[in-house]
Amino acid sequence: MNFSVIGTGNLAFHLIKMLQTHGHVLMQVVGRNENTGRELASMFSASYINHTGELSKMNDVVFVAVKDGAIAEVAASVSHEIPVVHSSGNSSIQLLPQNSTGVVWPLFSFSKTKTIDYASIPFLIETNNPSLFDLLFDVFQPISGKVFNAPESDRRKVHLAAVLANNFTNHLMFLADEVVSEIPLPFDILLPMIHDQINSASHNTLNANQTGPARRADMKTIADHLAIIKHNDGLTEIYKSITNSILATYHGKKL
């Protein structure tokens, strides 16, 4: 496959890397910032262009790897004859005006610095025509073996689930770190317990892995915790809302 990428961020970098590793040919890199654009293009022996109008008709697919809010504007400037694919979990395929359009959403948080095992990444794919779906399936299936057909409504639910299971869990650890920062013990003493829980997490174990005062309906400990954080309104709201959800799930009651 001949492909080009619009965008020069983490996602653009990793898309190019995984595709080139599997024998696909990067033709052009488009970026508003000429320095980062030229740097990325030369890293992978491709051409840098700064106008989407210069995108070659030889491209089998052009990937739009820009911020969600910029997808529509960027895509609008690409020829309707070129197949265009965006990579956002929460954006509609309708943002793309081309004849042949698609979405390839890698379910992963990319950063440029860390080494990523691409074989572990699930890819959620949607297209407006079967032949582009087949092409994208053939391209991504060898990379991870975990390619799923996911229409927009499904993809949005997975995106919501990822926010709960990933972004929100990280913030809870951040809040735990703040609590521990008040005493002379390091946050990292919590890590063995967290790793143990996450390593055993799967659809089948989430119920059995649920422990803690709310799971036991231990109202005294819950009251003790609320007393510790009573001057922190934000944390109190979070503590109460999650505790209520656990109490409702396992005991059919609330605080």
Next chain:
Amino acid sequence: MNFSVIGTGNLAFHLIKMLQTHGHVLMQVVGRNENTGRELASMFSASYINHTGELSKMNDVVFVAVKDGAIAEVAASVSHEIPVVHSSGNSSIQLLPQNSTGVVWPLFSFSKTKTIDYASIPFLIETNNPSLFDLLFDVFQPISGKVFNAPESDRRKVHLAAVLANNFTNHLMFLADEVVSEIPLPFDILLPMIHDQINSASHNTLNANQTGPARRADMKTIADHLAIIKHNDGLTEIYKSITNSILATYHGKKL
């Protein structure tokens, strides 16, 4: 050290196992349920007794490994001459009426079935006298090398932090699983992303690891998510409270 254990649950089992492995001698197991008590005692070649009054004065320490709510009553029935230690994160050392008392809280969720690397477990210790502290330190330091002196107020904060970082994160994954259960994709597609985040989690990375719509103040995606869950009051409360906390932390604003 000669020791005995009151209680026959997961914690009792693992305490005995880690201590015997390090050369300490289990004398007696006390349990209300004679069957599980005898089974545990015989597994480790110790005596079963069903009355705390029969606890030997030869015990250097008796560990109380029962539910938080039962610690005071159980401890009240033990001779004041025998050093007694409980193992609860959120219970006061004052529940123990003996002359020499302590708390050893292993920061871990035990289950009988899984193999546990005891060397990874931090132990938080408190005593009412220095010689018991020295004894407990000498006993637990070789097991994990991670023994900390933690008075009650510190221990309670670590316990709260563990609820946030462990119990609450598991429930968020459970809720994510519920969202994904509405579509024909498996929850486990979220696991590579979650593992990657948790494996890189530490005090130094929690800030950099925070991603997602609230971190970007992407109010459109937040509104999209709230629309998906608008019929689920409990999840909506959780979503709003954590989103507000992330918005407040990184953008000084709220929904």
